[in-house]
Amino acid sequence: MTDDRSLVSRVIGGEEGAFRTLIRQHGCLVAHMVGRLVKEDADRQEICQDVFLKVYEKLPEFGFQSKLSTWIATIAYRHAINHVRKHRMQFEELPDDARWTERFVDYEDPGELLEAKDETARVQQFIDLLPAQYKAILTLYHLDSMSYAEISEVMNMPEGTVKNYLFRARNLLKEKLNKYFEKQEYERPGIAGTR
Amino acid sequence: MKDQELQELVERGSSQGDRDSRLYHSVFKALRTETDYVLPADFAERVIAAVKARYSSRDMVWFTGGVFLIIIALVVAVMVTGFSFTFGAFTFLSGYPGLVIFGVAFILALQWIDRRWIRKSVL
Numbered sequence: 516m517t518d519d520r521s522l523v524s525r526v527i528g529g530e531e532g533a534f535r536t537l538i539r540q541h542g543c544l545v546a547h548m549v550g551r552l553v554k555e556d557a558d559r560q561e562i563c564q565d566v567f568l569k570v571y572e573k574l575p576e577f578g579f580q581s582k583l584s585t586w587i588a589t590i591a592y593r594h595a596i597n598h599v600r601k602h603r604m605q606f607e608e609l610p611d612d613a614r615w616t617e618r619f620v621d622y623e624d625p626g627e628l629l630e631a632k633d634e635t636a637r638v639q640q641f642i643d644l645l646p647a648q649y650k651a652i653l654t655l656y657h658l659d660s661m662s663y664a665e666i667s668e669v670m671n672m673p674e675g676t677v678k679n680y681l682f683r684a685r686n687l688l689k690e691k692l693n694k695y696f697e698k699q700e701y702e703r704p705g706i707a708g709t710r
Numbered sequence: 711m712k713d714q715e716l717q718e719l720v721e722r723g724s725s726q727g728d729r730d731s732r733l734y735h736s737v738f739k740a741l742r743t744e745t746d747y748v749l750p751a752d753f754a755e756r757v758i759a760a761v762k763a764r765y766s767s768r769d770m771v772w773f774t775g776g777v778f779l780i781i782i783a784l785v786v787a788v789m790v791t792g793f794s795f796t797f798g799a800f801t802f803l804s805g806y807p808g809l810v811i812f813g814v815a816f817i818l819a820l821q822w823i824d825r826r827w828i829r830k831s832v833l
Contacts, residue, residue: 534754563753568757638740653741658742658744682714692736
């Protein structure tokens with residue numbers, strides 16, 4: 516992988532090829548974040564493009580106080596979360612009581628739940644229902660292999676909160692999957708009973 | 711076993727074989743699966759084109775604004791001072807056509823060198 520410092524100075528110097536390399540190196544990171552937080556396919560590419568336009572504009576101000584990937588992820592997160600706030604979504608607020616957890620675990624999206632191909636697709640549908648902050652943390656940790664410290668920098672929250680949100684998000688998904696299988700076992704005992 | 715410990719165990723690839731472990735295995739597998747959204751193959755080219763379009767339109771706005779302000783300033787200055795147009799001090803140049811040609815050629819050469827050799831700061 517190209518050295519970040521040399522790549523950044525080449526982009527600032529106006530080298531088109533260097534900017535192309537930067538986009539290709541960090542495209543997945545941005546696509547993960549935007550793809551996970553933004554549901555509308557038509558908006559996703561526009562937001563990803565806006566992220567890289569902002570990266571290009573602000574690159575001369577980037578002083579390597581953090582890794583380049585962490586800085587780009589921060590821009591991607593802010594763009595995506597702004598979009599989410601404009602288009603209010605189900606379970607947008609963070610859970611602060613047991614009733615929220617119960618409501619989340621019991622909630623069914625009748626349109627989407629019928630379409631899942633397999634168990635992984637089913638869990639991914641559940642992930643879509645989580646609050647944006649949870650989805651962002653899960654994505655940065657599991658797909659982009661970021662450390663707690665890096666995620667804490669991207670999301671501007673203490674490391675302890677990152678760990679707590681990560682645990683709670685995975686726990687919510689497990690509980691929701693459990694509830695789903697329980698329902699399956701009740702409705703079709705022979706099929707789901709193997710679990 | 712506490713749920714947190716169970717998550718750590720499953721993340722390391724171990725399992726207790728119970729229902730919760732199996733559920734967590736499914737959750738972790740889904741979390742490691744790529745999202746359905748993939749950037750198009752020509753995404754980098756589209757971004758570069760957008761950067762170029764943005765900066766060229768920005769330059770044009772500044773240039774047009776500058777020209778407009780100069781014209782306004784000129785008109786105001788002429789109106790306020792009652793300035794009348796004469797060649798004034800430059801009338802002496804009529805005796806040195808070579809100097810005028812050299813001046814014009816020098817400025818054009820500088821412009822050419824600037825465009826050809828000075829590195830562009832925008833893509």
